[in-house]
Structures are given as structure tokens and as C-alpha cells.
Amino acid sequence: MLFDIEGTVIEIKNLRQQTLRREGRDVSNQLQSDIRITIGAGGTIHMTGTPTAYTKRGVRKGKTTSGKWTVEQTREVKTRGGGHGVWIFEDAKLTFLRTYKGGAMKRTIAFARGADGLTCNYNETFVREVGVGGIVLESAIDGVPTTILSAKQISSTCRVTKQGQAPVR
DSSP states (O other): OGGGTTTEEEEEEEEEEEEEEETTEEEEEEEEEEEEEEEOGGGEEEEEEEEEEEETTEEEEOOOEEEEEETTOOEEOOGGGOOEEEEEEETTEEEEEEEOSBSEEEEEEEEEEETTEEEEEEEEEEEOOTTOSSEEEEOTTTOOEEEEEEEEEEEEEEEEEETTSOOOO
């Protein structure tokens, strides 16, 4: 139930390999997303995310973005060129669905209760739109119009703590 995760902070580090088309060229890189989600009372969610790209030309960090949400309430998203997003909690999974100019993303955080308390597992996938050549958005690093041609999650970590407690490493 949703109240089981109220008062928690979820910290995620996700790394994906991707091939992009930007400014007429296809490039490959890795994108790391550092995400922090705070779950408040009544299904309120505060999320911040910081992207870091690992390219042939070096490491580039994007601007940290944040947003406030309420579970099951769809709203407009202004980052990455716009779209709409919604958080859903069902079957011990917190899922974020969001659209872009073309295509969409699905982030799923699956919770489990273990001997050490609440644990989580993170998964991120993109959904292609029929007739669109990839996921069309603005770069998380520099805002340049970009199409994600392919993306594969390489690794992720997910930690859950109560608000005010340091995460167990």
C-alpha cells in the first residue's frame, strides 16, 4: 500500500548506453541519472534528477531539475521539450510514465520488505511511437533537439530510507 512508502526517500543511480541523433550526427554515449524521490503524505512526490553524460569528448553534467507530483494526477512536464507525466502506485511498484515530443519513458521502482527493512529495484525503459524514428526530446545535458535511437539500461542502484536517516551503503 502507498502508506508503506510515505515518509521515505528513494535514491537511484541509473546508467544506460544510448545511441542518439543530434545536429545531423549519430553519437553513442552513456547517460547516468542520479534521482532522488521523497514520498510525502497523501501520495505527494518530490523528485529531483541530475544527468551526467560520458562521451568520447569527456564528462558533461546537466542541470538538476525537480518537480512536485501527486500520485495518479497527470500533469504537464516542461523539461526535455515538454510532454505529460503521471506517477502510479500499484502492486508494490511506483511507476512514472511520461511522454515526449515523440515516444515515452517508463520508470518502475519495485519495493520489497526484507530483514533489513524496505528495499527497491529500479528499471527504466523507453516506448517508441508508431511512425516516429525514436524518442524525440531535448537533451538533458544541453537542451539540443535529440532523438534517442536506442537505449539499454546497463546498471542501477536503488536505496530506500526514512526521511532524515542516512542511506545504508
